[in-house]
Amino acid sequence: MKILVPVKRVVDYNVKVRVKSDGTGVETAGVKMSMNPFDEIAVEEAVRLKEKGVATEIIAVSMGVAQCGETIRTALAMGADRGILVETDADLQPLAVAKMLKVLVDREQPTLVVMGKQAIDDDMNATGQMLAALLGWAQGTFASKVAIEGDKATVTREIDGGLETVALKLPAVVTTDLRLNEPRYASLPNIMKARKKPIETIKPADLGVDPAPRLTVIKVAEPPKRQAGKKVGSVAELVAKLKTEAKVI
Amino acid sequence: MQVYKAPLRDMRFVLHELNDSAGLAALDGMQDVTPELIDSVLEEAAKIAEEVLLPLNASGDEEGCHLDNGVVRTPKGFREAYRTFREGGWTGIGCAPEYGGQGLPHSVSMMVSEMLCATNMAFSMYPGLSHGAYEALSQHGSDAQKALYLPKLTDGTWTGTMCLTEPHCGTDLGLLRTRAVPADDGSYRISGTKIFISAGEHDLSENIVHLVLARIAGAPAGVRGISLFVVPKFIPTEDGRPGPRNGVVCASLEHKMGIKANATAQLVFEDAQGWIVGEPGRGLNAMFTMMNAARLGVGIQGLGMGEIAYQSAVAYARDRIQGRSLAGAKAADRAADPIIVHPDVRRMLLTIRAYNEGCRALGGWVSRRLDEAHHANDPAEREAAEGFAALMTPIVKALFTDLGLESANTAMQVYGGHGYIRDHGMEQLVRDARIALIYEGTNGIQALDLVGRKLPAHMGRNLRTFFHPVAAFIEANEKHPMLSKMVTGLGRAFGALQLATAHIASKGMGDPEEAGAAATEYLRLFGLVALGYMWARTAKLSLEKMMSAGADAAFYQTKLQTARFYFERILPQAGGLLFQIKAGKEAMMSFPEAAF
Numbered sequence: 059m060k061i062l063v064p065v066k067r068v069v070d071y072n073v074k075v076r077v078k079s080d081g082t083g084v085e086t087a088g089v090k091m092s093m094n095p096f097d098e099i100a101v102e103e104a105v106r107l108k109e110k111g112v113a114t115e116i117i118a119v120s121m122g123v124a125q126c127g128e129t130i131r132t133a134l135a136m137g138a139d140r141g142i143l144v145e146t147d148a149d150l151q152p153l154a155v156a157k158m159l160k161v162l163v164d165r166e167q168p169t170l171v172v173m174g175k176q177a178i179d180d181d182m183n184a185t186g187q188m189l190a191a192l193l194g195w196a197q198g199t200f201a202s203k204v205a206i207e208g209d210k211a212t213v214t215r216e217i218d219g220g221l222e223t224v225a226l227k228l229p230a231v232v233t234t235d236l237r238l239n240e241p242r243y244a245s246l247p248n249i250m251k252a253r254k255k256p257i258e259t260i261k262p263a264d265l266g267v268d269p270a271p272r273l274t275v276i277k278v279a280e281p282p283k284r285q286a287g288k289k290v291g292s293v294a295e296l297v298a299k300l301k302t303e304a305k306v307i
Numbered sequence: 308m309q310v311y312k313a314p315l316r317d318m319r320f321v322l323h324e325l326n327d328s329a330g331l332a333a334l335d336g337m338q339d340v341t342p343e344l345i346d347s348v349l350e351e352a353a354k355i356a357e358e359v360l361l362p363l364n365a366s367g368d369e370e371g372c373h374l375d376n377g378v379v380r381t382p383k384g385f386r387e388a389y390r391t392f393r394e395g396g397w398t399g400i401g402c403a404p405e406y407g408g409q410g411l412p413h414s415v416s417m418m419v420s421e422m423l424c425a426t427n428m429a430f431s432m433y434p435g436l437s438h439g440a441y442e443a444l445s446q447h448g449s450d451a452q453k454a455l456y457l458p459k460l461t462d463g464t465w466t467g468t469m470c471l472t473e474p475h476c477g478t479d480l481g482l483l484r485t486r487a488v489p490a491d492d493g494s495y496r497i498s499g500t501k502i503f504i505s506a507g508e509h510d511l512s513e514n515i516v517h518l519v520l521a522r523i524a525g526a527p528a529g530v531r532g533i534s535l536f537v538v539p540k541f542i543p544t545e546d547g548r549p550g551p552r553n554g555v556v557c558a559s560l561e562h563k564m565g566i567k568a569n570a571t572a573q574l575v576f577e578d579a580q581g582w583i584v585g586e587p588g589r590g591l592n593a594m595f596t597m598m599n600a601a602r603l604g605v606g607i608q609g610l611g612m613g614e615i616a617y618q619s620a621v622a623y624a625r626d627r628i629q630g631r632s633l634a635g636a637k638a639a640d641r642a643a644d645p646i647i648v649h650p651d652v653r654r655m656l657l658t659i660r661a662y663n664e665g666c667r668a669l670g671g672w673v674s675r676r677l678d679e680a681h682h683a684n685d686p687a688e689r690e691a692a693e694g695f696a697a698l699m700t701p702i703v704k705a706l707f708t709d710l711g712l713e714s715a716n717t718a719m720q721v722y723g724g725h726g727y728i729r730d731h732g733m734e735q736l737v738r739d740a741r742i743a744l745i746y747e748g749t750n751g752i753q754a755l756d757l758v759g760r761k762l763p764a765h766m767g768r769n770l771r772t773f774f775h776p777v778a779a780f781i782e783a784n785e786k787h788p789m790l791s792k793m794v795t796g797l798g799r800a801f802g803a804l805q806l807a808t809a810h811i812a813s814k815g816m817g818d819p820e821e822a823g824a825a826a827t828e829y830l831r832l833f834g835l836v837a838l839g840y841m842w843a844r845t846a847k848l849s850l851e852k853m854m855s856a857g858a859d860a861a862f863y864q865t866k867l868q869t870a871r872f873y874f875e876r877i878l879p880q881a882g883g884l885l886f887q888i889k890a891g892k893e894a895m896m897s898f899p900e901a902a903f
């Protein structure tokens with residue numbers, strides 16, 4: 059079975075993001091970029107399924123500027139077999155990405171799409187669900203455990219207040235949560251081999267999708283600065299302040 | 308707190324921009340090495356260093372290695388970290404593909420080494436020593452020895468050591484007594500005691516391959532009687548698995564000032580089975596080929612120490628609030644200003660930074676030339692590159708380790724009392740950095756190697772591989788509208804180096820003690836000029852790139868400012884060094900021995 063894994067290039071999780079001075083977005087120029095950590099977990103899960111003999115081929119897909127090719131290389135170094143880069147300078151939003159992924163799924167015919175539940179840049183948490191809807195496939199989101207048996211996938215989901223286990227009929231879309239696995243370090247030999255694995259580069263027009271944004275960003279701003287705290291002298295004073303100033307008790 | 312993020316941007320600057328890494332692909336066997344590949348390798352190595360090795364640095368120092376009944380236990384977490392490192396293929400980064408290695412160029416593996424040394428110097432020595440053993444066997448071993456040992460050293464399932472030192476002989480190996488008696492089966496029986504053996508015994512690998520210098524019974528005294536032997540801890544079976552235990556035991560572990568997580572063993576060989584490597588009586592030669600690479604590697608340890616010292620000191624200087632700026636409060640909303648506002652704190656931070664980036668650039672140049680020495684197509688080019696690397700090896704070793712220790716010390720000073728106590732890890736850096744000035748030939752020996760061997764070699768031909776490009780750069784750029792001040796400074800220091808060289812050539816020829824008396828200052832002068840040349844080249848490149856760099860302009864701007872600091876506040880030391888050198892040996896050698 060084939061697995062398709064979409065991977066997104068985002069500002070590295072270690073970087074302290076800064077809002078652009080004109081308020082149009084977050085500063086990305088000269089900033090370290092990496093694969094979305096949730097997508098790394100998705101790649102890892104796909105590679106484990108391949109190592110177990112469940113999957114036969116893993117296709118990593120990324121969309122965006124040419125440098126997204128490096129994000130695909132990271133997936134290839136972790137164990138994906140080949141890549142597809144949909145190259146565009148457009149500001150990509152979940153619906154456009156889901157539509158393009160649908161065309162690629164129709165073309166590649168994977169049995170499973172595994173992807174991050176959200177990307178750490180905009181935290182949209184939408185693309186996987188949209189893709190499943192567009193395809194008319196089952197979906198298992200926020201997965202912390204995935205088991206494939208025959209034409210069925212059993213997915214344990216992290217939900218408010220606990221865990222929920224769902225059985226999905228394949229083909230399906232699974233989106234990954236943090237506890238699903240711990241991604242491996244790419245080995246040096248695999249980093250070198252990844253350079254020789256094929257990446258096909260196409261444009262949104264090749265997929266017949268107009269990626270123009272549907273949402274308008276009005277303004278991006280820093281959250282308000284935290285106010286300095288106050289030191290209280292006694293428990294009685296604390297209780298009094300909670301009552302009269304904070305008005306929480 | 309020990310703070311470290313791999314300086315990937317600067318590493319890319321050195322590799323791609325200063326040294327044109329795109330040209331590596333033209334070297335023999337390097338067709339696949341592209342800047343993109345190098346970036347992926349460095350990024351993954353950075354993850355391992357930051358996430359796996361750094362968290363074990365302080366705990367490994369605290370716990371140390373323990374010897375129990377001949378068995379050495381490395382600190383908690385080291386076995387798992389070594390497994391991650393080995394399974395990731397990092398032990399084979401510079402090893403030949405025919406033995407399972409990745410064959411990446413030295414200029415790339417140097418950057419990876421720097422990250423390992425910065426985040427966990429003690430750990431880095433286990434694979435480091437193995438690679439030394441790999442080099443010696445791959446150059447001098449028989450085909451059968453190569454086939455047996457090299458794949459294991461490459462994949463890291465076996466590790467290696469270099470067994471030179473004995474209780475009574477360190478620098479002067481001609482004194483060594485370990486004996487090798489020929490056996491009927493063509494092997495030898497090795498007996499003797501070796502001390503200070505790094506990674507000499509541990510629990511990280513299934514076998515340890517000792518390379519041992521010993522004297523075959525009846526061999527002449529002195530260095531010409533010394534041969535090299537391979538003595539595995541477990542004698543390999545026919546199919547290459549560890550077999551019966553050999554006659555080598557770890558008698559004790561040294562209690563050291565630093566690098567406590569690396570086992571420094573005293574090894575006792577008793578009729579241990581060993582096999583000769585190369586020709587009888589040529590042991591020292593075989594060892595030397597490995598020592599040149601090892602000396603460069605030790606230099607990189609100094610650089611790694613300097614880098615983690617810098618990052619840790621900057622973090623503290625920004626965070627620590629104490630007193631007010633001399634120019635009036637800078638952080639009026641806080642009880643005090645962060646200490647980074649003070650000129651003297653900035654002097655300390657910039658000194659470390661200028662050393663680190665200068666050394667990284669110089670190390671990058673030397674290792675790139677080493678790649679050419681090994682892989683260039685043209686024999687003349689290989690020879691010139693080899694000569695350059697030979698000349699610069701003692702400078703990289705001694706200068707980088709001197710500066711690494713100075714930097715660790717300076718970083719501790721930034722922390723004040725909080726650097727002297729253990730909690731922040733600064734005193735560990737000082738203790739760890741200290742050994743690098745001593746092993747692989749003390750820095751005094753490096754200075755003697757420079758003035759005694761490297762300067763006169765081939766009638767000064769090696770020297771010209773450095774002097775010519777520097778002179779050409781100064782001539783081409785002394786009238787540069789933006790750079791002339793820096794280039795003038797470089798020219799003045801270079802002039803001092805030329806005078807010092809002439810002084811040593813004229814005085815030292817007739818009186819070797821004169822050369823010996825000048826050696827240490829001469830090496831430092833040479834090193835400062837070499838860093839100056841790197842900073843001048845860096846400044847020129849940064850000026851050219853800054854205009855079109857967009858968001859990266861700040862990187863080049865910072866380079867220019869750091870270069871300025873180097874030329875204004877560090878390179879002027881060259882003049883003082885020349886005075887010291889020209890003063891000659893008298894003050895030291897006329898001092899009566901009894902008066903000491």
